[in-house]
Amino acid sequence: MFSSLKSAQSIAVTNLKKLVDYTGLKNVIHSITDKNWRATGNAYNPTYQDLLNGKWTNQ
Incomplete structure (x- = not known):
């Protein structure tokens, strides 16, 4: 999920x-x-930090 996203103003x-x-947001x-x-x-x-x-996953 999210892996095709390359830029954004907000999420x-x-x-x-x-x-x-949230690995796809890297x-x-x-x-x-x-x-x-x-x-x-x-x-x-997760927080932004x-x-x-x-910390891309909760594991």
């Missing part, structure tokens, strides 16, 4: 109850800021 991932892997996460990142209501809701630190 909001919400209410995907089984989502635990190519795009550096194109946004923490203020333009939101993950809520998912099985895993979590992703910068390489």
Whole structure:
């Protein structure tokens, strides 16, 4: 999921109850800021800093 995404102004991932892997965002996460990142209501809701630190999954 998300692997074809190359750039974005903001990203909001919400209410995907089984989502635990954000690896597909590796190519795009550096194109946004923490203020333009939101993950809520998912099985895993990493912060922007979590992703910068390489915590792409909740395992």
